[in-house]
Amino acid sequence: xxxxxKIRDLANAVQSEMKIHGSRAENILEGLREIISKFLMSDLxxxxxxxxxxxxxxSRYLYYDGEMSITLDHLPQGKKIPPHDHGTxxxxxxxxxxxxxxxxxxxxxxxxxxxxxxxxxxxxxLKPGDISMVAPPAEIHSFCAETxxxxxxxxxxxxxxxxxxxxxxxxxxxxxxxxxxxxxT
Numbered sequence: 341x342x343x344x345x346k347i348r349d350l351a352n353a354v355q356s357e358m359k360i361h362g363s364r365a366e367n368i369l370e371g372l373r374e375i376i377s378k379f380l381m382s383d384l385x386x387x388x389x390x391x392x393x394x395x396x397x398x399s400r401y402l403y404y405d406g407e408m409s410i411t412l413d414h415l416p417q418g419k420k421i422p423p424h425d426h427g428t429x430x431x432x433x434x435x436x437x438x439x440x441x442x443x444x445x446x447x448x449x450x451x452x453x454x455x456x457x458x459x460x461x462x463x464x465x466l467k468p469g470d471i472s473m474v475a476p477p478a479e480i481h482s483f484c485a486e487t488x489x490x491x492x493x494x495x496x497x498x499x500x501x502x503x504x505x506x507x508x509x510x511x512x513x514x515x516x517x518x519x520x521x522x523x524x525t
Contacts, residue, residue: 345378345379346377347410349375349379351405352373353371353372354372354408354495355378357490358408358411358497363497365429365473365475366475368429368497373471376433377469379433380434380435380469384412384493388389388401388402388411388426389401393413396419396502399412399414409493410493410494410496412491412494413491415439415485417486417490419485420483421484422434423430423444423458423480423482423506423507423508423509424482424505424519425480425505426433427479427501427504428496428497428500429473429475430474431495432466432472432473432474432494433471433493434466434469434490434492435493436468436490436493437486437487438467439483439484439490439491439492440465440484440485441465441483442460442462442481442483443463443472443474443481444460444482447459455513456507456513458480458507458509459479502518503516504517
């Protein structure tokens with residue numbers, strides 16, 4: 341690609357990779373790394389349409405087609421988002437700032453209500469240009485922005501489920517909640 345990378349170019353690339361790889365998120369991500377990296381070098385300030393975000397106050401749609409979405413999200417410094425799942429894959433690419441991000445895999449079979457054993461599979465501080473994929477079987481993550489200027493470009497392959505699991509790894513528990521109807525501290 342030459343010239344300025346457009347949002348539509350990124351959306352088309354995501355859709356192409358999804359056609360090739362189906363729901364195999366890691367394969368989708370590998371096919372998108374280069375174009376996401378180029379996209380992150382664009383000036384995204386002022387782009388997008390305001391949307392109601394989960395756990396955050398400022399989020400903008402860059403692309404939405406009823407299934408796949410690309411958003412630009414401001415992650416507030418110091419606000420710890422607890423471990424939660426999505427019901428779909430999500431690629432989180434850091435545009436600016438610094439984000440402490442942890443990805444978990446659920447180890448129990450989920451048959452006992454309120455009980456969950458999690459294992460950390462990826463824990464790191466993401467910086468501009470870094471990308472993390474949250475996808476089954478490791479579709480649980482938590483995060484906390486370390487700087488006031490932390491923005492991410494988030495790509496989601498299908499709609500989020502409305503009711504999600506929220507986890508407390510320290511006591512092997514979980515609860516079901518709607519992220520729009522709960523307070524996260």
